[in-house]
Amino acid sequence: MAKNVTREEDYSKWYNDLVFRAGLAENSAVRGCMVIKPYGYAIWEKMQAQLDKRFKETGHQNAYFPLFVPKSMFEAEEKNAEGFAKECAVVTHYRLKTDPNDKTKLIVDPEAKLEEELIVRPTSEAIIWSTYKGWIQSYRDLPILINQWANVVRWEMRTRLFLRTSEFLWQEGHTAHATKAEAIVEAEKMLDVYSEFAEEFMAMPVIRGKKGESERFAGAEETYCIEAMMQDGRALQAGTSHFLGQNFAKAFDVKFADKEGKLEHVWATSWGVSTRLMGALVMTHSDDEGLVLPPKLAPIQVAIIPIYKSPEELTLVSEAALELTSKLKELGISVKYDDDDNRRPGWKFAEYETKGVPVRVAIGPRDLAEGKVELVRRDTKEKSIVDLAGVEHTIAQLMEDIQNNLFERALKFKNDRIQKVDTYTEFKEKLEKEGGFYLVHWDGTIETEALIKAETQATIRCIPLDSPEEDGVCMVTGKPSKFRVVLAKAY
RNA sequence: CGGGGUGUAGCGUAGCCCGGUAUCGCGCCUGCUUUGGGAGCAGGAGGCCGUCAGUUCGAAUCUGGCCACCCCGACCA
Structure with missing residues (x-):
């Protein structure tokens, strides 16, 4: 048996080889799409079962919406549409026919062109909110708490097994509420479900936080996230929960009558985790000999x-x-x-x-x-x-011991690699040499964030929810800052 | 879409410069011996050398087109 590549030698190759060698998944004949093999799928099913149980315990029901979204519907919420436009698969025809020049081949039948293109969902807010419009008239119809297990397609330029594939499996929760406060509570509650799942079942410690403007979900008012640290010190976004405000309700004209009979737009959230968690699981615990799985x-x-x-x-x-x-x-x-x-x-x-x-x-x-x-x-x-x-x-x-040990080990690894730095010079030196996460003061501007990214490849992962208020100055511009953010290179 | 690279058995490869129908390892099949850390020996099967054309008596090898895939960048859960 050939010797395996170690994490030290080439972390990226180690990961790819291991996913394949352990029988989790392999690349398919379709570029960017993977075949999830039985052993890998069995782990995903365990994740699904546990998450599904927690979703139901928190009052949600499963449903299923179509794979296709008519273009006019997709473009209704402008920011969302713009954010995903560059990576959409589009259905333009509904029929093939025999090639008149070569009877063994098929060609797209030019006469079977769709009047309106269908977008293969990269996410389902549009189709779901267009449906919710018919379901909601009164405050008595709210809240709507729905989850769906589905596949989505995002036409990625560069893909990696589990971490980024053109098609991936996930769950997406889509909820509708009568008040802003209730929707925010929902978004935060689901972030808790995710972080508890990550820590208790995957034995993977996470940082709970909010995204800055540049990393926020297209169409969201606020994106909450859990960020985990992989063994190479890079960050991996493991789950997101969005407070969508009234953006989708306005785009799809979803209003309800409150107790006084006054019409108001509905408040929304959406939240999801994907098969990317499989990659996170591998990169959190496994070693040079192979996979290491938490017993749960x-x-x-x-x-x-x-x-x-x-x-x-x-x-x-x-x-x-x-x-x-x-x-x-x-x-x-x-x-x-x-x-x-x-x-x-x-x-x-x-x-x-x-x-x-x-x-x-x-x-x-x-x-x-x-x-x-x-x-x-x-x-x-x-x-x-x-x-x-x-x-x-x-x-x-x-x-139990192994489950606990894996969590403690990963927690220590993470804590040992999170450090506060106050100057940009020190940050650049340390990031280069040691990797890991950095707690820094930042002026809150996209320009500064872009500069840091261009010079170091690091991005602002999140503003931790438990970050204490602390007066400081941005390490790049020297402008005032009220709290520290997590900066790291990310997957 | 820019820059670089590679296509030879199920997988990984040698051969290519210097043209003569293909090397080795893993895996597979059969048999015997084995079984406390990826077994040993013996025998065997498996390839229109990515594809199309050109040069040549003769092409995996030289020339050109095409296709596919990989790596690096921009995009991204």
């Missing part, structure tokens, strides 16, 4: 590998392994007993390490004779020989 999202939590020389030994080992398998399942732990005779133990060890299975159990005649088994935890690679009797409880405990 691992499709296989425990792999049991039999060691044997003869059929008799296999019978003996299998008996113990199958008993342990059922005990683990009773505790709600997902187990794979891998008795495939075509692969040798060493191969299996390497395979489950690559796939990030949190705990591996090896059972062989040598240990069995003493009533023991070998446990190896993926996060620390620690090996231990423990009593077979009651080992299911040891493993259950390990699941």
Whole structure:
């Protein structure tokens, strides 16, 4: 087996190779679009299940809206349309026909041109708000709390598996409210759902913040976000929640009568996370040997590998392994007993390490004779020989320990790489040398932000929600500033 | 859309300068031996050398067009 590229050697190649090697996804025949493979999709399904549960617990319902948006509808909210215009796939025809010059080929039938082009949704605000118009007349119709699981298309110039693909899977929540305050509460509540999910399930610490003007969602009044730090010190936007004000209600003329019978435009939010979270998961925990998965999202939590020389030994080992398998399942732990005779133990060890299975159990005649088994935890690679009797409880405990350890490890990594700097010179030096996040004073102007980006590639990731008020001066222009913002290179 | 690069077996490659129908590794198939960290040996299958045209007795190799993909920039969750 060829030696794998390490994170140190080439982080970007390490990531790509790993996504492929671990069986998460691969590039498809369609440029920029990926095939999500069964193991990768199983992780995504775990994410979906958990998020979906939280959405429902917070009062939302799922629905589904069309893939296509008529152009006239798409352009109704100007800022939103302008923001996405450059990356839209457009349907212009509805039929093919046999090429008269080559009977084996098909051509677009010029007679089947659509009167109005259809835009493949890059996001669904337009189609959803045009629908909400028919659903909302009175304050009694509000709030509307809807989520949809869908695919969207954004025609990206440069793509990377999970992090940026032309088509991606996501969920998008779209809510309608009677008051501004209620909509803001909603946007903030969903940001909390995202940050809790990231930290509790993905074991990925995040910074909760607001976007500055230049990074705000097209058509939003306020964009809240969670930003995570990857192992190379770069920032990754892991989820966003937008307060849309009355922009879409005005664009689609959605009004409601309040208790006094007065007509007012509806207040909106939208919020989403995507398959990009898969990339975040990989780049937060994995190592040079392969994937490292938090137990709460691992499709296989425990792999049991039999060691044997003869059929008799296999019978003996299998008996113990199958008993342990059922005990683990009773505790709600997902187990794979891998008795495939075509692969040798060493191969299996390497395979489950690559796939990030949190705990591996090896059972062989040598240990069995003493009533023991070998446990190896993926996060620390620690090996231990423990009593077979009651080992299911040891493993259950390990699941919690690993989940916690991964979070603590990632948290320490992040905290060690966030620093306050006060001069632009120091910032440039440190960013170049150490990477990571920087808490700096900024004058709040787009011009200064653009200058920093042009000179250092770093962007203002967010204004942290827990950022304390602090008088200071912009590190670039020396103009006054009231709080620090997070500056980093981003994915 | 600008700048650079690459197309040879399922994957990764050698050969190309200096023309003679293709090398090696992984994987795959069969058999035996193996099985506590990606097994060993033996045998075997698999390729119109991206594509179209030109030069030539003869093209993976030289020339030209086309296509595809990759990398770097602008855009972006």
